[in-house]
Amino acid sequence: MSPELVELALRKQRLQMRSAAQRDALIQHASTFTPLLRGVDRIADGIHWARNNAPIVSGIAIFLLVVRPRATLRWARRGWLGWQLVRRARNLIP
Missing domain, CATH: 1.20.5 (Single alpha-helices involved in coiled-coils or other helix-helix interfaces)
Incomplete structure (x- = not known):
């Protein structure tokens, strides 16, 4: 070699x-x-x-809205803000 x-x-x-x-x-x-x-x-x-499993999630949300409306609306608001934050973060990442 x-x-x-x-x-x-x-x-x-x-x-x-x-x-x-x-x-x-x-x-x-x-x-x-x-x-x-x-x-x-x-x-x-x-x-x-x-x-x-959207129907199950919707049913649970409606049940909670009837049983505990304030807590459900509070969590819905937090979820909405979180979702908006994720959307804005996605727009920042190319």
Whole structure:
């Protein structure tokens, strides 16, 4: 084997080892975000469930509006403000 090919093979091996070390470091650093990402996934699953079960959600909302109107309206206002905040945040992100 020529010395150039040996040097290229050694360089390739060093790059592969450095890449593996960087990959391990990235996995270790990203693991700190796991609880946050799990929470986001749970929220997304809840929204997906609510969209698929709209009649149930509407029935519960009407029941709560009849039983506890003030509390329901207070939570509805908070939900509306949260939804508006999310919409505005989406518009800021290109």
